[in-house]
Amino acid sequence: MxxxxxxxxxxxxxxxxxxxxxxxxxxxxxxxxxxxxxxxxxxxxxxxxxxxxxxxxxxxxxxxxxxxxxxxxxxxxxxxxxxxxxxxxxxxxxxxxxxxxxxxxxxxxxxxxxxxxxxxxxxxxxxxxxxxxxxxxxxxxxxxxxxxxxxxxxxxxxxxxxxxxxxxxxxxxxxxxxxxxxxxxxxxxxxxxxxxxxxxxxxxxxxxxxxxxxxxxxxxxxxxxxxxxxxxxxxxxxxxxxxxxxxxxxxxxxxxxxxxAHLVVDGEKMSKSLGNFYTVKDLLAKGYPPRAIRYVLLSVHYRQPLNFTDEVAQAAMRSLERFDTLYQAAVLASGGGKVRNTLREALDNTRQGFASSLQDDLGIAEAMADLFKLVSTVHQLAQEKPLNRAEGVALKALWGDVDRVLGLLIPEETGISGQILDAVRNRERLRRSHDFAQADRIRVELNQRGIQLEDTTEGTVAIWPGGRRIVRIEDDNS
RNA sequence: GGCGGCGUAGCCAAGAGGCUAAGGCGGAGGUCUGCAAAACCUCUAUUCAUCGGUUCGAAUCCGAUCGCCGCCUCCA
The missing domain is CATH 3.40.50.620 (HUPs)
Structure with missing residues (x-):
């Protein structure tokens, strides 16, 4: 085509x-x-x-x-x-x-x-x-x-x-x-x-x-x-x-x-007098991670006027977190087994759909929809039976491939302080000793600092704007 | 005045004559979980700015109207 x-x-x-x-x-x-x-x-x-x-x-x-x-x-x-x-x-x-x-x-x-x-x-x-x-x-x-x-x-x-x-x-x-x-x-x-x-x-x-x-x-x-x-x-x-x-x-x-097409901010043309004139560094200072800015600017078809608003930027961050759940699932996949046929098929369809969407005048919305559909499929499969190592590898390969175009699918793993990592590990120890009151207090504190925690069998995942990282107690010394 | 674009759910956004109008965010309920989070399941547009027309059939084509936007000599 x-x-x-x-x-x-x-x-x-x-x-x-x-x-x-x-x-x-x-x-x-x-x-x-x-x-x-x-x-x-x-x-x-x-x-x-x-x-x-x-x-x-x-x-x-x-x-x-x-x-x-x-x-x-x-x-x-x-x-x-x-x-x-x-x-x-x-x-x-x-x-x-x-x-x-x-x-x-x-x-x-x-x-x-x-x-x-x-x-x-x-x-x-x-x-x-x-x-x-x-x-x-x-x-x-x-x-x-x-x-x-x-x-x-x-x-x-x-x-x-x-x-x-x-x-x-x-x-x-x-x-x-x-x-x-x-x-x-x-x-x-x-x-x-x-x-x-x-x-x-x-x-x-x-x-x-x-x-x-x-x-x-x-x-x-x-x-x-x-x-x-x-x-x-x-x-x-x-x-x-x-x-x-x-x-x-x-x-x-x-x-x-x-x-x-042009970009407007809050429905109005950017102008210094209106106070809605932003540089990239202005947006970073407002706390938007680079990935989210890229997502907003990329996700609307280039011939459509783009309205940059805080709501749109927030939605972009949430959408990226959704994408990141697939990457995380792929990273955490473990154990033997082959790539299930349904997954193999989904991967092929995604790759083809993604390419043909782009071929049609850079149809980015459809291309991304293809990826979101894959995210759903992967989680559904994982619900039936956890992803095995081979499946994780196949997923990461596809993800890396389509990210050659999107440039935003791989979450940041750095940008979190050692102090926070220690707090996460400390909380996990408290959880293991069933001191949930103390553990929950740490979680609330971290939430207030913009860090979300997810407890998984593979460790605790720390999520912050723009990135995420698996934190394991065993990694403490490495 | 001339040229051009846009108006699809609470928000963002696909679809460009014919399967039940993609997808994301948000929202409601449920499952799972120490509790969360994430994930999963169910629901969330009888209708595509408005009014006419063409057609067996229109969000998609045509006309009018309303609203928004861009360009018309150095603004991406």
Whole structure:
């Protein structure tokens, strides 16, 4: 069964076929590094991570590029304000960005090109556009002439005529031939400070759209498979990328365009004034474990608007605990015996169902439903007869396999203090001597510290937000 | 004004013409347990924003209405 993806340009699901069999080249619009990324940004990066991991799971090699926009009005303004070089201003922001990617378990792309490291490529591309007559110079800047590109608007459905209606024209852009034209190169202004590059058409800095065209070509070629971003990028950013790229090369540029819907918080668009603007670190500070954040951002289909609320995050934590019961059952499985046929069948069905759900435009909800069904099946079987070692091994193998895509199924085992472990062991000793009053008091204390206990024949399981661990008295010395 | 999206149970969320409308969270009752927790069992939408239409048949297609949201020159 082929992979089917929703292509923004065609406004429908289409069968996916990479240019080069077995390899997918994808360009994912990344962060403008003027400030820390917020969870809305990460909703998109999680979608791209799911796309990447799904393609790999389904047998493709993936080459992913994510750009870092480190030169624009905001980065320049802030670096000037702080009186430090641009790179010095953006470096720590980029560092924190990667920390957040790691926190959320987002796999690293193959390339993270920064715009400022690829100015020569951009200049060359602009030169080509000038030579081919698609661009013109005005007052030190270079603009792309939209009217000369006949297919303009095919991605967003914005025809040139429609764009003419209800326009607003910025006063400082009077030098453009046509208000719909966009800047490829911005002539140097005093506000740019030290930030400028020498080019055949004058000193200045690149426009926004040109970096993605130049860097995608550099790392993926003039034509590649998938280009993604948030819906807000459809127009004008991606529309302009297509125009300048196709005009320059005559090739088709990206073949599939995928866009993720936005995230809102408590039903409202995030904004600093509303106080509902969150970074990953803000959420960690609020006590949400990374797995739960990832779960929330991942579990809603990428083309559906996602409403982040406390209730949703709490439900995510509980859902993860449900998933974890399967992993725990697999870890605790012991004794001889073969894998029961019913389990073997369930494992096969789950693997197939999971894969085919992903193949249908990354149907994450169905994929997860398949896993929840397996959780039920496993517990039902364990009710009949405890899981044996072979069954535990088979379950862990499947769990690890599907987690290559989800990246959240394996509970944390660290993050609990030795002091708490001692308390758990102490309680177990008290239980064994039938001092239930004392034992229960310890349990209540631990509950109040956010740690749930489960007594099993294999030991006491300590559960905390994001993780769980089996605590045995016998392990005390090891 | 132009372009586009969304509205399914208390909450989240699948389903996109035809088996009893997936799944998760939450809730109610029961089994198990020293007691819990987890697990298991049973129940929790006669109906898919509203109103019309097409059809043998619609949550799914069409139209209108209401509500929410995004984009319309540098916001994922």
């Amino acid at each position: 082929p992979i089917v993806l929703y292509d923004t340009r065609q406004r429908r699901k289409v069968p996916f076929e990479p240019l080069e069999a077995g390899t997918v080249k994808m360009y994912t619009c990344g962060q403008t590094v003027y400030d820390d990324a917020h969870i809305g940004n990460f909703r998109t990066y999680i979608f791209e991570d799911l796309l990447r991991r799904s393609l790999k799971f389904l047998g493709y090699q993936v080459v992913q590029v994510m750009n870092l926009t480190d030169v624009d009005d905001k980065t320049i303004r802030e670096s000037c304000r702080q009186g430090i070089p641009l790179k010095e201003y953006t470096a720590p922001i980029i560092e924190r960005f990667f920390e957040d990617l790691d926190t959320l378990g987002i796999e690293r792309a193959e390339h993270y090109p920064a715009a400022t490291d690829h100015v020569p490529e951009m200049i060359a591309l602009i030169q080509t556009l000038l030579e081919k007559g698609y661009a013109y110079q005005a007052e030190g800047s270079v603009y792309f002439s939209v009217s000369r590109f006949k297919d303009y608007g095919q991605l967003s459905g914005m025809s040139l005529e429609r764009l003419a209606k209800g326009v607003r024209i910025d006063a400082d852009e009077y030098e453009k031939d046509d208000f719909r034209d966009f800047a490829l190169w911005k002539g140097r202004t005093p506000e740019d400070g030290e930030v400028s590059w020498e080019a055949p058409f004058g000193r200045g800095r690149p426009g926004w759209h040109i970096e993605c065209s130049a860097m995608s070509m550099r790392y993926l070629g003039e034509e590649f498979d998938i280009h993604t971003g948030g819906v807000d990028n459809i127009f004008p950013h991606h529309e302009n990328e297509i125009a300048q790229s196709v005009a320059a090369t005559g090739k088709g540029f990206a073949r599939y365009w995928l866009h993720s």
